Amino acid sequence: xxxxxxxxxxKWSDVWTAFLGIQPRKEIFEQNAxxxxxxxxxxxxxxSPMRNFFFERLCAAEFxxxxxxxxxxxxxxxxxxxxxxxxxxxxxxxRITISQIQNPQNEFVELTPYKVLSNNLxxxxxxxxxxVDALAFPNENDFFLKLQTQKPNISSVEVxxxxxxxxxxxxxxxxxxxxxxxxxxxxxxxxxxxxxxxxNVSGLWAEKLGDFRKANKFSxxxxx
Numbered sequence: 001x002x003x004x005x006x007x008x009x010x011k012w013s014d015v016w017t018a019f020l021g022i023q024p025r026k027e028i029f030e031q032n033a034x035x036x037x038x039x040x041x042x043x044x045x046x047x048s049p050m051r052n053f054f055f056e057r058l059c060a061a062e063f064x065x066x067x068x069x070x071x072x073x074x075x076x077x078x079x080x081x082x083x084x085x086x087x088x089x090x091x092x093x094x095r096i097t098i099s100q101i102q103n104p105q106n107e108f109v110e111l112t113p114y115k116v117l118s119n120n121l122x123x124x125x126x127x128x129x130x131x132v133d134a135l136a137f138p139n140e141n142d143f144f145l146k147l148q149t150q151k152p153n154i155s156s157v158e159v160x161x162x163x164x165x166x167x168x169x170x171x172x173x174x175x176x177x178x179x180x181x182x183x184x185x186x187x188x189x190x191x192x193x194x195x196x197x198x199x200n201v202s203g204l205w206a207e208k209l210g211d212f213r214k215a216n217k218f219s220x221x222x223x224x
Contacts (some may be wrong), residue, residue, distance in 0.1 A: 002022075003018055003019065003022045010088070023220065028211055033143030040072075044071075044072050044075070046075070047071060047072075047075045047175075050071050050203075051068050051071055053203065053206065054067040054070060054071070054202075054206050056210075057206040057207055057209075057210030058093065058206050058209065058213070059210070059211070059213070060093070060096070060218070061091035062092065062096055063089055063093040063096055064089070064136065064206075065089075066085045066086070066088045066089030067085070067086065067089040067202050067206060068094055070082045070083075070084075070086040070089060070199070070202070071199070072184050073085060073096060074195055074196075074199060075190075077189075077192075078188070079188040079189065079190075079191040079192050079195045080166075080171075080188050080191060082191075082195050083162075083166050083191050083194055083195050083198055084166055085169055086195070086198040086199065086201075086202045087117075087159070087162060087163045087166060087167055087198065088167065089202060090135065090159060090201075090202065091116065091117035091163060092119065092161075093205070093209060094117065094121055094125050094130070095115065095116075095117075095121070095124070096110050096111070097125070097130065097209065097212075097213060097218065098115075098121075098124060098125055098128060098130075098214075099111060100218050101128050101216070117159070117160055117163045118156075118208075119146065119147050119149070119154065119156055119157060119160055119162055122135060122147060122157065122159075122160070123147050125149070129212070130209070130212055131205075131208035131209060131211075131212055133208075134201070134204040134205040134207070134208045134209070135157070135159050135201060135205055136157070136158075136201075137157075137158040137197060137201060138197060138200070140158050143157055143158075159198075159201065162194065162198070166191075171186055171190070171191070174186060174190040174191055174194070175190070176190060176201075185222045189203050
């Protein structure tokens, strides 16, 4: 029996057992990391120019994969993981690059669990010379003014606000109420516009951050 033809059940153990029985794409468990990556280049070849842009501009596996797989999700119209992946990529690239600047003798140190994406983190990056202007959303002309706001009247920049919402499971802003509150609904497509905005922000960020990392010899290649 095909996996999608198993009987409906209320028990997850039934679904899990059936899943284990089909051994989906057995070859992926037999591939080494390089073979797996090459296979993904083939699968996602249609949008390879965009994938390659993030690979080549950032040259940092510790965070460029967030952007690459965000692109893969976007082209497959999986907007929730795409948005989350772009936001996580921005956060990771900020945190890791800041850590590398502050720890020149040891590029990879355990990142603090407290300094996550926030106005303060972006301000810290700005003070270190990082090109954070690329993180402003379209028409976010008050980006740097927001960075200066403090509690209790803090106003988060858009990339921080969306990260705090989306990555913590809050999609209420995107619930469609055009047909009245009683007919409100949410589908992943509701995040499509945000996804495209984040893609553009991510691309501009990768372009400028790539130059910054190369100039500071953080890039893994072409650091002349």
